[in-house]
Amino acid sequence: MRFKFPFVAICLQLSMIILFGLFVGYENKWQYYAIPYESWVFFISLLWDIGNIHVMTFLGFGFLMTFLKKYGFSSVGINLLIAALGLQWGTLIRGILHHRQKFYIGIKNMINADFSTATVLISFGAVLGKISPVQMLIMTTLEIPVFAANEYLVGEILKATDIGASMTIHAFGAYFGLAVAGVLYRPGLRRRRHDNEKSVYHSDLFAMIGTLFLWMFWPSFNSAVADTGDHQYRAIVNTYFSLAACVLTAFAFSSLVEQRGKLDMVHIQNATLAGGVAVGTCADMAIQPYGAMVIGSIAGIVSVLGFKFLTPIFAIKLRIHDTCGIHNLHGLPAVVGSIASIVAVALGVADKTTMAKQAAALGTSLGMAIVGGLLTGLILKIPIWGQPPDQNCYDDSVYWEVQYTCFVHLKARILSKSCAVM
């Protein structure tokens, strides 16, 4: 770890700087003095959006994954690392794919780069605790090009609508992560539940910080790239109502499926966000608030049931171990969302797209995710990346300087004393 990780990270970073020097410049359309009022409003609102989306990627996703009792540092820290790298790599790949020469970036490019980062962070949830930072860097570099290609295919060639990116981000990220986790499956971790793969009281509370930040800013995420005016407004309102409805059904079903009607914190942390994922594809269509609420409710139910019944089946029968349950938070609700968009087209509320286009978009997203994930998994399986052995999984102290509290010393001292007495 001492030389491998810094070497890989610095090499990636240096090549990033060189590529930026060769390919990227700033677009500065506005002259210094006179700019029209509309452009100001446009710029400021995008600046606002990008701040909110950054809060979601860095604070939201980061803290959502801190639920493991000994893995808080890695969840937040590695999240910051790969998001920082992903922002640069995403800007570059998308720009080169669309322009094929030196290009000039504006604030929209940064929002799109954030989206590509979010995809990697979603996939990170499936392999959390089981792979090393070096593997994570490799996965980031491999996943973003596949994501950009898929996004290009869905948006530019198929011309399907996916405004909140349910399919291109959430479904893609989730199935990519699951495919990687499937290839990297280790029976040793499943034979009995790993000691460290549990949460404690305060770690669940930290995870809740992440949930709340994601919940608050989700409307910005779904509306950031919508056309200004009606579409953007509808995206915000629909997302909000869908999230609200989803919280209620998630609480209800969590209480229903658990023993003695108690709530499960895992469901509350994750399933309450499923509504934001599911409404993504049809967020800017005129589906009316009640439509959004129906979508949100279904997503909440599907997500809780997925956590309760599907995750164990995946882990045992399909040999895919999904640490954070991203399949239930991102994968299933995204599929629900794209089906909802097909229904919306059938009901005639969408003007830009057709049923075939939406179905094709879902198909390509899933296909590319799974193929890309399998290939990435195979590359990550090469035993040179410093994958942690089974007993060191889900443990911060492998990668981080951790100061445990004085209990540890105290315990050691007491033990040695009692030994002396004996």
Place this chain on the structure above:
Amino acid sequence: MGSKYPKSLRIFLPLWVLMLEIAFILVFFFFASYETISKKSEFLKTYHAFQDINVMAVLGLGFLKASLRRYTWSSVAFNLFNLALGVQWAIILDGFLFSSSGKITVNIQRIILGAMSAMSVLISSGATLGKVNLIQLIVMTLLEVTAFLGTKNVSWVELQGNEHQSMMQIHLFGACFGVTTAWCLPGRRLNAAKEKERGTTTSSLFTTLGTLFLWVFWPTFNSALLEYPSEKETAVYNTYYALTVSAVVAMSFSAATHSHGKISMTHVHRATLAAGVAVGVATNLIHSPWIAMVLGLLAGMISIAGAKYLLVMVQQVIGIRLDAHGRSCLKPQCECICSVPFRAGFQILYSAGSLCLFMAMGLVGGMLTGLILSLNLWKAPHEGKYFDDQVFWEVSPSMNLT
């Protein structure tokens, strides 16, 4: 030597605070009025920055200081107190120093300026963290905001700096001020409090929360005082890319300098933000992303090297704790000057001049404040009670403070 029990602040503190607040209210009653907004766009332009900077000051800097395991309540709460006091005082001073009519017109821009000036206190209170009580903090806030605004005024008049450039010196000023203040306080060689100075994983996660808030909103901080939209835009992009690079660099260098290749969370807290400080002054002058990224790379590297080798030495010699900004900003500031000539060669002298001015004023002001604070008037906590929430807060006995 006094009693080991902390002195009660029961009468002293409310008296001081109420008197100050009444004075503020009277000043505002007689001299302050709202500005009438001519256009809605004016409000919209600045409100966004206002919100972000408050998040940075309250949540970001508050949680950043929550790293001591028995001092988290005071870190977060005293931070809010300092900010509230500092903003009011800064607005009053700013109104009298910079307006000719003798009236204070309150608008959002002025509140942003006030909040940013008060941030200098929040930065330097990181160095005195755990060693001063609320009354000393009040005195420190009043003196430091006055010193900062005075210095800013001098740099405007003498060196023709603009608002943005002088505000970006806040990190340097705050760090110098805090370090010298802490140096003058009693108890430089603390042994009894060593145990309480350590962090835990939980308090470290709280610090990470603060770091991330600062990280996310730093571009707003660096662009808030720029006038023209294209400048603002460039500033935002440069800060973002510099910050992303320094995040990657911080972690990899932290691992490279550890004997077992482990990453230190403390390094991450400090070095990821170094780039934001480093590009601060010149951020609107850099016109390609790669230059900002190289600056971020250097800032991250120097910050880690400083935290690892230089400051261990300094800490042992002088025996003070340095704040995140103190650690990360001294060196990167020097790079700022180097980066200025990219676009504006002639400004380098002015920049160097204002850098020295702010540093000197910070050091001298901090020294004086430290001497005042170490007078026996303020009922300061005893050295053995440093870094302990129990001195100031009601802690129920069942609560496990470890």
